[in-house]
Amino acid sequence: MAACGALIGALGACGHGPDVHVRSENLERHTGRSGDQVGAPVVVISEPFFSGDFEPYQVYQKTWDVVSALTRASVPTIAPWEYRQLRSGQGLMLDTDVGLLLRNEGISPDEAIQMDVRVVMLGGSARVGVLEQRERLVRVRSAEQGEIRIKLRDLSEGRELASLVVGFVEDGLSAAVTSRDQTPALTLALQRSVALIVEMLADHYAIDAGRRPLADLRFNPKPMFTYTTAYGREPLEARFEDMDALDSMVSRMRFYQYFDPEISIEHLMDFESRGGGLLVAEPGDLREHGLEEGDFILAVGDHPALGAQVLFRPLLQRRQQAVILLIERGGRPAQVILPLQEPRVEVDP
Numbered sequence: 590m591a592a593c594g595a596l597i598g599a600l601g602a603c604g605h606g607p608d609v610h611v612r613s614e615n616l617e618r619h620t621g622r623s624g625d626q627v628g629a630p631v632v633v634i635s636e637p638f639f640s641g642d643f644e645p646y647q648v649y650q651k652t653w654d655v656v657s658a659l660t661r662a663s664v665p666t667i668a669p670w671e672y673r674q675l676r677s678g679q680g681l682m683l684d685t686d687v688g689l690l691l692r693n694e695g696i697s698p699d700e701a702i703q704m705d706v707r708v709v710m711l712g713g714s715a716r717v718g719v720l721e722q723r724e725r726l727v728r729v730r731s732a733e734q735g736e737i738r739i740k741l742r743d744l745s746e747g748r749e750l751a752s753l754v755v756g757f758v759e760d761g762l763s764a765a766v767t768s769r770d771q772t773p774a775l776t777l778a779l780q781r782s783v784a785l786i787v788e789m790l791a792d793h794y795a796i797d798a799g800r801r802p803l804a805d806l807r808f809n810p811k812p813m814f815t816y817t818t819a820y821g822r823e824p825l826e827a828r829f830e831d832m833d834a835l836d837s838m839v840s841r842m843r844f845y846q847y848f849d850p851e852i853s854i855e856h857l858m859d860f861e862s863r864g865g866g867l868l869v870a871e872p873g874d875l876r877e878h879g880l881e882e883g884d885f886i887l888a889v890g891d892h893p894a895l896g897a898q899v900l901f902r903p904l905l906q907r908r909q910q911a912v913i914l915l916i917e918r919g920g921r922p923a924q925v926i927l928p929l930q931e932p933r934v935e936v937d938p
Contacts, residue, residue, distance in 0.1 A: 609781075613751035613789050616741065629794045631701040631902065632659060633667045633687050633744060639818070641710030641735070646825040647772065649816040650847050651779060653808075655706060656898055658783040663800045664790060665902040667701075670812055671895050687744070693891050695908035701744040704786075708775065710735045710759075731762040735775065737782050741789075751789055755782045768843050769850070803904060804880065805871035806897045809860040810848045814841070859885075867894045879925045881918065888915040903929060
């Protein structure tokens with residue numbers, strides 16, 4: 590891996606393929622003076638930019654893919670919808686947005702990295718397909734080239750630390766295209782991109798990417814329905830305004846299935862009654878601290894539970910003595926205290 594660590598152009602020689610380009614010569618400047626590996630930085634994902642024919646809900650889904658993959662690889666992550674509700678202006682406002690989240694968890698901005706994610710569609714190939722739709726022929730561009738462009742920056746100064754470009758071809762006529770995922774090539778390319786980012790970070794930080802998840806959680810993606818981008822398109826919720834409750838529920842099911850293909854009607858209706866949160870499917874290692882199957886996590890400390898990353902971030906960082914989970918159990922509010930550090934015993938001299 591060291592051969593790929595300093596400055597890399599086309600990574601064919603490192604086994605990544607000719608459509609991947611990585612540059613990471615400044616990343617070591619975040620590792621401390623001794624050069625020894627240090628704990629993983631918090632990766633703050635900026636508002637993503639998607640060019641091309643993407644709906645706001647698709648931007649949300651693909652950004653969730655990135656957040657989820659980083660979290661599974663034991664990289665503490667902040668999703669853009671976490672600090673959006675605190676936003677006072679454009680960009681990352683350290684004093685009011687990301688900075689507030691970091692300060693509440695005892696993390697300095699110097700220990701965080703900003704991650705810019707851009708999906709850029711470059712145009713179609715020469716192949717053109719023809720689909721029959723409602724008794725008329727519609728020409729459809731069957732393949733379109735795209736690139737995922739990721740930059741890692743110093744959060745405080747904005748200095749570029751590393752960059753990554755991964756190319757892909759989205760074939761609109763592919764059998765892999767489904768109603769659940771209309772851009773499967775982009776999905777795979779994002780998985781590949783995150784794997785390379787984790788590989789780069791692991792060269793410089795102590796990251797246990799093979800760590801077993803502490804609990805099995807089901808994310809409530811309801812905020813996706815009101816998610817908007819800067820491109821002026823209506824959020825997904827606008828599609829369902831004129832539907833009756835049953836039709837709306839049936840239509841919304843496939844959007845929930847992107848996050849959980851096996852989601853039940855019961856859980857869907859429960860998610861619909863809430864604004865977000867995490868359902869505990871299996872408490873795992875957190876059972877010993879009082880978490881139970883069926884608990885619904887509403888907040889982690891001061892932060893709404895807008896994804897598993899909100900829970901796992903303090904568990905990975907361990908900068909606090911403990912964190913309080915606000916939950917609902919059996920229809921009633923409750924609290925669970927998770928110790929993050931071994932209690933200190935002070936002995937009088």
